[in-house]
Amino acid sequence: MDIYSKLTSKSSISQHVTLCEIEGLDALHVHHPKGSAVITLFGAHVISFKPARRKELIWMSQNADLTGKKAIRGGIPVCWPWFGKAASPSHGFARTSHWELESISDNKQRTSLTLCLKHCDKSLAIWPHKFDIRLNVDISESLSVSLTSTNTGDSEWTMGGALHTYLRTSDVKATSISGLGQQYIDSTEQGVIKPSPGHTDINTETDRIYTSAEKKLHIVDNGENRRLTMENTGNSSAVVWNPWQSLSESMADMTDEGYLQMVCVESAIHDTTIRLAPGRSHNLSTTINVD
Ligand SMILES: O=P(O)(O)OC[C@H]1O[C@@H](O)[C@H](O)[C@@H](O)[C@@H]1O
Numbered sequence: 001m002d003i004y005s006k007l008t009s010k011s012s013i014s015q016h017v018t019l020c021e022i023e024g025l026d027a028l029h030v031h032h033p034k035g036s037a038v039i040t041l042f043g044a045h046v047i048s049f050k051p052a053r054r055k056e057l058i059w060m061s062q063n064a065d066l067t068g069k070k071a072i073r074g075g076i077p078v079c080w081p082w083f084g085k086a087a088s089p090s091h092g093f094a095r096t097s098h099w100e101l102e103s104i105s106d107n108k109q110r111t112s113l114t115l116c117l118k119h120c121d122k123s124l125a126i127w128p129h130k131f132d133i134r135l136n137v138d139i140s141e142s143l144s145v146s147l148t149s150t151n152t153g154d155s156e157w158t159m160g161g162a163l164h165t166y167l168r169t170s171d172v173k174a175t176s177i178s179g180l181g182q183q184y185i186d187s188t189e190q191g192v193i194k195p196s197p198g199h200t201d202i203n204t205e206t207d208r209i210y211t212s213a214e215k216k217l218h219i220v221d222n223g224e225n226r227r228l229t230m231e232n233t234g235n236s237s238a239v240v241w242n243p244w245q246s247l248s249e250s251m252a253d254m255t256d257e258g259y260l261q262m263v264c265v266e267s268a269i270h271d272t273t274i275r276l277a278p279g280r281s282h283n284l285s286t287t288i289n290v291d
Pocket residue numbers: 071084090091164187207208239241266
């Protein structure tokens with residue numbers, strides 16, 4: 001999907017940031033000399049990142065729903081306060097909530113945006129806890145996304161989540177990921193734990209939670225001879241997901257062939273294990289670089 005041709009400008013809000021609309025969703029278009037990005041306020045969802053003079057790094061489904069009625073397929077969904085089906089809705093409510101833009105800072109090196117989501121009557125009905133979460137997005141020649149979760153209530157709560165990055169690849173069958181550690185939970189086989197050589201190719205439906213992944217992962221797209229590094233912090237696992245053919249065909253927001261150009265590599269807290277006492281914060285981050 002060519003995100004940039006679908007943007008309609010509304011107003012310039014800083015030297016390098018324009019408020020735009022994409023199919024009815026408000027979005028921030030960052031046009032820094034070192035890199036471009038688009039982030040929707042719905043979900044605080046990064047839907048594009050392009051380092052200057054390089055190709056798009058982020059995959060977006062051609063059939064993504066951009067009406068604000070369901071989660072966006074592609075980009076970097078912010079899954080919070082839980083990962084997957086730990087509770088309902090799947091991957092939490094942050095990715096389908098409307099976030100506020102809190103601040104922008106532009107300098108020669110980067111543009112940084114902070115978006116914010118706080119508890120409200122709707123969130124309290126789903127998850128009865130008070131919180132403040134902030135997503136900081138730094139756009140430069142690399143992309144850095146950092147989610148700080150703070151307990152603003154008066155009792156402890158527990159959270160999980162993920163920065164669920166959909167990476168674009170020229171050919172998933174020629175893509176390999178390393179730094180994954182020695183074992184994974186295979187979600188395609190009822191959570192069986194399997195040994196891992198620390199790296200994987202993608203040539204079938206893949207839904208794996210790597211529980212001893214290294215902080216730095218390497219993703220090699222041999223089709224395009226491109227090497228990405230993803231550095232994660234604050235996570236308990238790295239999740240690798242590709243729905244492959246028959247699942248893609250069953251999903252309304254994927255094209256039948258969409259799975260061939262993507263792989264999700266996620267900085268995750270799959271096990272809802274972060275306990276936050278009142279006033280305490282946790283930071284989960286992912287930084288993506290083209291080597
Ligand atoms: O369809 P959703 O809710 O966006 O989830 C997509 C996938 O997200 C991955 O993180 C999960 O491991 C998969 O099990 C899941 O299918």
